[in-house]
Amino acid sequence: MSKINFLKPDKDNLTTFLYMGSFLFGISVIDVFLNSFFRLNITGFLPSSLSFIIPIILGFIGLHFIRIEHSGYKFLDQVNKNINTNNFNAILSLLIIFIIIKATPPILSWFVVDASFAGDSKDVCSGTGACWTYIKVWFRRFMYGMYPNAEQWRINLSFIALALLGSVGYFATEKFKKYLTLYYVIIYPFIAFLFIFFFISGGPVFFDFSYGIIAAVISIIIGFFIPGKFKFYYFIFVPITLYIALKYFIFYEELIELGKLDGLNWVETGAWGGLSLTFIISFFCLIFCFPIGMAFALGRRSDFPLIRYISIGFIEFWRGVPLITVLFMSAVMFPMFLPEDFFIDKLVRAIIAISLFEAAYVAEVIRGGLQALPRGQYEAAKSLGMGYWKMHIFVILPQALKLVIPGIANTFLALVKDTPLIFVVGLLEIVGMLNLAKTNPEWLGFAMEGYVFAAIIFWIICYAMSKYSYNLEQKYKTER
């Protein structure tokens, strides 16, 4: 056995160093663990400041001892490479390990151990932990806002139906794949619009919605028998004609009668709220801001100077002001700009404002993609005799959009995260409902639970979206 130099651990005394190092490191971790989980202080006999710092010193010496390169043990090498490359890293690693151990018990006890789940009144929440009863009692309000309890099935049904209709793309066979773009860009948003604005809103207009659905279904069925050459025109004109025909000529009398019999109760948009409103607003703004943004991105790169300047002005204006002032504008200034007897619902105003705002960001993202395309693509398309629109729809935009998937996903994420701002126009989605519930005299003092609950929901939504966009990016990645 060669001489041991404690300042410079070497391979010759590997086992000695390994045992000593692991022992010291283990002691330090166990000390912190016992201290935080069981309030046992095994170094309590020392002065308090020394007792506080001793785990770090022991752990540091331990990690110093086991820092031996090329030891031959795979696990040890892995540990050294990942958390123990030098003294500085060793201390940082120790601190992080200790912080995790220290933070676990209070978090665990607040979330689960001391928390109250049962009951339906404030009395059960006397412990030090979280009061999930509060969330349980207010759950419907957080999800549906002031939407009447008896009518909430309409929201559920609409969302389930839209989710099913939205997942059509996954089940479509090869034969129908070519219609998917048309479906997602025109038909699906149209159906969603009908669902949300008529089914969730209800009232006599509900029957407009039924005409719409009947017209859409009939026209899609007929559409499959139309020769390919006329399909495009067909899908634009026929549903509209059918809708008008159904409404005014065929079912008019009978359905009015029917409407008196069992129409849905009308629920004004002021009563909508909670998480469902977050979804509704995000969904519509997402649908509207994309084409507007695309148009302004093309406008900004247009050859016509006037169109270019107008686009630049539009984009820079919306990008330069905060969303909250835009919503202020839509709430107090916009009504002044409309004819006196003309009224736009505040939800619609909010959706328009957010869509225009986000469209400017989408425009900049898409412009980035357009600029990144090599000139050759434009020239090749032109040399094939394509015009402006043909070139952009079939050659430029598909490639440019593929390039900017991450950017667009980020903009959409920002959009979802911006929805709580609609409190400015007096609409209460989930964060707004939390603030309302917090001031209820029966349930004072549970702000923390509410915010944590909303934070978890938003985190899940946003994280899922960002992961999905990452998958999409990988899927459409093409080698250049």
Place this chain on the structure above:
Amino acid sequence: MNLKLQKIFPQLITVLVVVLVFGFFTYNAQINMENRGIDFGYGFLSQESSFDVQFSLIEYDGSHSYFRAYLVGLLNTILVSVIGIIFATILGVIVGVARLSPNYLINQFAAFYVEFFRNIPLLLQIFFWYFAALRALPLPQDADAMLGVFFLTIKGLYVPAFIWENLNVFLYSIIAAIIAIVVIRIHARKVQETQGKQLPVFWISLGLIFILPLLSFLIGGVSLSFEIPKLKQLATTSFIYEGGLSLPPELIALTLSLALYTATFIAECVRAGIQGVGKGQKEAAASIGLNPNQVLKLVVMPQALRIIIPPTTNQYLNLTKNSSLAAAIAYPDLVLVFAGTALMQTGKAIEIVSITMLTYLSLSISISILMNWYNKKIAIKEK
């Protein structure tokens, strides 16, 4: 002829549509204002505002004009933005570098931080800090002093105030030190270019920036004392701190959440920037004999900054615009004071909202001009 028409026609249509829309809006606005008996004009700015603002950097009360209220709001917005930008930058750079650390625990910790804070809406974070976290702080009478002089209570953070004598001499000494450092740097560069000698510029600069202000204390008659906040009893259960500086909890909650939120984005910019510098660059720099510090300072950072600065500028702009969320927790920023209270009192919707928007627009544009200038300065100089 036909070609010319093709070029002019779409533009004409677009302009026509824009003009029509604007004309429609102005026409309606005029009629609406006539009907409601509101007159358009900015004269109200000089009228007495007769409302109070809780926190103000300049002297202000109800007897001042609306314009002064606007200035109070603007200054508060700028204050939050500047503090937020400073903290977000520091935190963002640390986290961005930590994400590239070879230490598994550190980079996972940094990644967790980024993923956690950027996927939660900023407004929710502000509410969380203001209504939940800061409300759990002790009352003034129960607060323990941190380092003996800071008091963090439910009513805000109290810090000692500096009381200067001959402050101007001290400031002159700092300016003199900065000028001296610049002169020495230029001289040192000249020496290096002509004789190849390297002067210890860093140590000289460090010495100068400490010694000159120190001299101003010893010779220039500058003195500094602290005013430590003291607890004062107003009523049996009501206490406040007197003396010192007090930062309201709204300001703390706002800067904290803005910094934590924006730092995640800045961290990603920093990471992308450092990753964007090719490995070959570092190896080439090392192979010509630069030490690791020089590699970082002379080769990696200048190139990384070029990638980092444009997106970071965007984040600064976002932070400035996001500071308008202050209105939600009643921090008296531009939106709350001007577009909120002043609008309610005067009813001048169009004027006030347009002023507010123009202010933000010019703030954004000035930051982006500043950053573009800096970006141009450090960009690759191609011949």
